[in-house]
Amino acid sequence: MIYKTRKKSQNWAGETIGIIVLDCEYPYVPGNVANATTYDFPVRYAVAEGADNHRLIFDRDLSLLEPFKEAARKLEAEGVRAITGACGFMALFQQEIAASVDIPVFMSSLLQVPFMHRITGRRVGIITADQSQLSSEHLERSGITADIPLAIGGMEDCAPFRQAIFYPDGTLDDDAIRAGAVARALRLQEDNPDLGAILLECSDLPPYAHDIQAATDLPVFDFVTMINNVHQGFTRRPYRGYL
Secondary structure (H helix, E strand, O other): OOOOOOOOOOOOOOOOEEEEEOOOOOOOOEOEOOOHHHOOOOEEEEEOOOOOHHHHHHOOOHHHHHHHHHHHHHHHHOOOOEEEOOOHHHHHHHHHHHHOOOOOEEOOHHHHHHHHHHHHOOEEEEEEOOHHHOOHHHHHOOOOOOOOOEEEEEOOOOHHHHHHHHOOOOOOOHHHHHHHHHHHHHHHHHHOOOEEEEEEOOOOOHHHHHHHHHHHOOOEEOHHHHHHHHHHHHOOOOOOOOO
8 A cells, every 4th residue: 555645744644633722721521622532533632822712702702713713724734634613602703714724624513403403303402601692693604594493501500610611710510510511401301392402512511411311311412423423524444244
């Protein structure tokens, strides 16, 4: 077999997914998008310098586009095959970041919502970091049309989550956030009997996806399901078996 170099700027190989992370500081527990042990394959990270979660989520600071584009170009030059984000609110810049590079870009977990509705034919539940900040623009930029029935609930009332993520002191109460996430999912299900699946918008919530699924008995999607799916699209393997 003869191999050929893909990029002159690539000094290593084997990382399919590049992940743009925010410029934040708190514990990234296993299962978090920003924890490399979450994946069964190597990933590469790049920080969007100066882009903290307050500027992205609460301020919707459009000047953050340039740091995001710079991080995307850096990851592309380093040889990744596709680029994702690490906050569902990065949907705000999906089109612009995608246009700045020549590889697939999937910045927000929200991109899965149309697929989730299509396969279930039922209402899609979204658990977001802060319900008041998830706007129609974030949904539209993720391809979520008005005819897709949604039920949205936020984690803003979970004090341990709010403290760890939005007002970090370097600590994170994993058990308390787990309980809060499960309670939020159960309330969403109770208020919406027609719920067919749940999407965890926030990149800090995948560590609790198993518990949410166990409590609701619904399919649960998040950043990790999306990242795994794209990775598998680039790394198909030959089948071995017999007839």
